[in-house]
Amino acid sequence: MIASTGAPVIGTRGSPLALAQARQVQALLAGALGCPAEAVALSVIKTTGDMIQDRALSEAGGKGLFTKELDSALLDGRIALAVHSAKDLPTVLPKGLVIAGYLAREDVRDVLISRGARSIAELPRGAVVGSASLRRQAQVRRLRPDVSVTLLRGNVGTRLAKVESGEIDATLLALAGLRRLGLADKATAVLDTEDFLPAIGQGAIAIVTRADDLALREMLMRFTDPATGVALEVERAFLRVLDGSCRTPIAGLARVQGASLSFRGMLLAPDGSDWVAVERSGPVAEALGLGEDAGREVVARARPALLGK
Numbered sequence: 648m649i650a651s652t653g654a655p656v657i658g659t660r661g662s663p664l665a666l667a668q669a670r671q672v673q674a675l676l677a678g679a680l681g682c683p684a685e686a687v688a689l690s691v692i693k694t695t696g697d698m699i700q701d702r703a704l705s706e707a708g709g710k711g712l713f714t715k716e717l718d719s720a721l722l723d724g725r726i727a728l729a730v731h732s733a734k735d736l737p738t739v740l741p742k743g744l745v746i747a748g749y750l751a752r753e754d755v756r757d758v759l760i761s762r763g764a765r766s767i768a769e770l771p772r773g774a775v776v777g778s779a780s781l782r783r784q785a786q787v788r789r790l791r792p793d794v795s796v797t798l799l800r801g802n803v804g805t806r807l808a809k810v811e812s813g814e815i816d817a818t819l820l821a822l823a824g825l826r827r828l829g830l831a832d833k834a835t836a837v838l839d840t841e842d843f844l845p846a847i848g849q850g851a852i853a854i855v856t857r858a859d860d861l862a863l864r865e866m867l868m869r870f871t872d873p874a875t876g877v878a879l880e881v882e883r884a885f886l887r888v889l890d891g892s893c894r895t896p897i898a899g900l901a902r903v904q905g906a907s908l909s910f911r912g913m914l915l916a917p918d919g920s921d922w923v924a925v926e927r928s929g930p931v932a933e934a935l936g937l938g939e940d941a942g943r944e945v946v947a948r949a950r951p952a953l954l955g956k
């Protein structure tokens with residue numbers, strides 16, 4: 648759908664983070680169109696995921712919780728593009744939709760936010776770490792089997808308040824999200840990807856359009872980042888192979904340097920007591936096969952319990 652100004656309408660969720668991300672795309676698209684940012688309309692759409700606050704999303708019925716309503720708006724023509732955290736996108740999009748591209752990736756790392764401890768190693772014995780992410784819960788427990796993890800949902804502001812008030816000892820968040828909210832100074836420590844692997848897609852903003860909207864797809868190519876696209880192709884291929892069970896924590900990160908890429912991926916038991924890690928490198932031209940291959944290696948090496956079987 649084209650707004651009365653003639654510019655394509657952007658669909659977004661209404662959370663502060665989603666709006667910050669949509670505004671980045673709004674500014675870039677306005678630049679490409681040669682019009683003021685206000686001429687590109689943002690349409691705020693509530694998703695099922697926005698309405699669930701009391702349980703882990705993994706228990707609330709699976710994939711696409713943050714995308715379904717935006718997908719429908721795209722397919723109905725109410726919006727022309729949807730802006731998402733790549734991390735929240737399911738591995739397979741509904742028929743007729745495509746990821747048209749990604750903005751250049753932000754910092755991919757997670758951060759620790761705590762009152763006293765300056766690192767995960769420094770957390771007091773038996774500390775309580777709040778997180779809604781199975782991947783973060785598992786990785787914290789892999790490094791520190793003595794800490795207890797508790798479900799912590801809600802927006803970034805609420806989570807920070809719970810650390811400040813002492814309700815929990817620490818939490819973990821994506822540095823990218825904090826930066827976009829202007830809250831990066833809340834981070835106590837930035838976690839090295841060597842021992843704390845990010846989520847598939849972390850730090851990347853994805854733009855979804857209708858597959859047949861070729862004019863818009865071409866327009867978006869003026870400011871989307873091909874290297875981020877390659878990294879995400881690897882990571883999402885890895886995730887697709889492992890995707891059977893959303894109860895199983897998965898982490899992975901691809902890096903692109905010129906014509907070569909490297910990838911590390913991990914599948915973990917929810918309590919961090921078991922894991923399989925893989926490492927691959929190869930040419931950019933083989934991104935898809937490399938990601939799938941890494942996924943198949945994990946499946947082959949994992950104990951059945953790790954695969955939820």
Ligand SMILES: NCc1[nH]cc(CCC(=O)O)c1CC(=O)O
Nearest residue numbers: 732734820821823824849850851
């Ligand atoms: N699950 C919510 C979500 N989706 C994307 C980000 C951060 C931004 C990003 O990864 O690009 C966050 C918050 C967080 O995990 O701290």
